[in-house]
Amino acid sequence: MRLARAFAGLRPAPGRAAEVIAPPYDVVSTEEARALAAGRPWSFLHISRPEIDLPPGTDPHDDAVYRRGAENLARMMREGVLVRDPAPRLYVYRMAAEGHEQTGVVAAVSVAAYEAGRVRRHEHTRPDKEADRARQIDVLDAQTGPVLLAHRGSGALQALVAEVAAAPPEVDVVAPHDGVRHQIWPVADPARVAALEAALDALDALYIADGHHRSAAAARVAAERRRRHGDDPEAPWARFLGVIFPAAQMRILDYNRVVRDLAGHTPEGFLEALRRRMRVEPAERPVAPERPATFGMYLDGRWYRLALDPSRLPEDPVRRLDVSLLSEHVLEPLLGIRDPRRDARIDFVGGVRGLAELERRVDAGEMAVAFSMHPTPMEALMAVADRGEVMPPKSTWFEPKLADGLVSHLLGPAP
Incomplete structure (x- = not known):
């Protein structure tokens, strides 16, 4: 299987991105999520932090929370707020904030490559957090939190990305929670998709910058579905949602x-x-x-x-x-x-x-x-990951943060 592939992303309908965009689930508390979603019925926080729609004091790990997230996802699709692309795409994605800009590719990344060490880690995961994300993925039948990934640099890949980003973006939205500008260019042309996939596959490795629990949870879900359904490298659950940037463009605070x-x-x-x-x-x-x-x-x-x-x-x-x-x-x-x-x-x-x-x-x-x-320098992170070692906890803080809700990865048919 190729390192990263196109997929049919689930995205806000045209003109709805500003209503949907939300911070990553793990950078806000329940109280902060409830405040950010107030008056915003289509905020993705209703999917990523669904306890905000249940009585105060509800345990975020209660069965009812995961069910409510799935119900909210299905409702947003029924109402046409979120729409699945009709065919596989790659998505060029740019974030800009305070004079900083980074441009990469949203893709479905191979779980097999993660398990083989071609997608490299630098942190331990906590079993409780990993289990929470695996349960969320399984109940929603979707990966809604993208993994932030880096690569050492590829002139061929960056030339292709720059070519796509020379056109006006399809999505151009400033997140109300942090002021970061997010732009997206869907890539549907089969020849251009194939060229981007080949350039991604030519990379020696990808490095997880942020999202160790999300990637580990995706691998756990894939292992369970392999056990139930047999090994199918083309199944959606055999890949996880990632956004891949050149390491030189990434900013660690x-x-x-x-x-x-x-x-x-x-x-x-x-x-x-x-x-x-x-x-x-x-x-x-x-x-x-x-x-x-x-x-x-x-x-x-x-x-x-x-x-x-x-x-x-x-x-x-x-x-x-x-x-x-x-x-x-x-x-x-x-x-x-x-x-x-x-x-x-x-x-x-x-x-x-x-x-x-x-x-x-x-x-x-x-x-x-x-x-x-x-x-922590990005080069130090990659050096640790290349050796198969782990960094101490809380070694890196990446800014800007990816947004939730702009591109999600469904693992099955639309709910």
């Missing part, structure tokens, strides 16, 4: 850390312990680290600049990551945080919220100390 207490240290004692491990300098303003192995710290109403001796940096690509260095030199030995994935004393703040959010949480007494991080 900092993913910062806040810690609830100082593990028994006073602020002065904590600073003294830090100085034995790295260079610590007071800063006059918030610190956004400009290079690897440096960190900002907000403690007791003041900012500091932290830096490790470059000669102490390991060669291993995982241990060399800034998130690993902070854990090895500060979080674990000084604050007793050995498992950031499970320790309730640590929380993570995406760089899109700004350094002011770190100050706010510390000043409010909610947290004792905050660390600002240098963004």
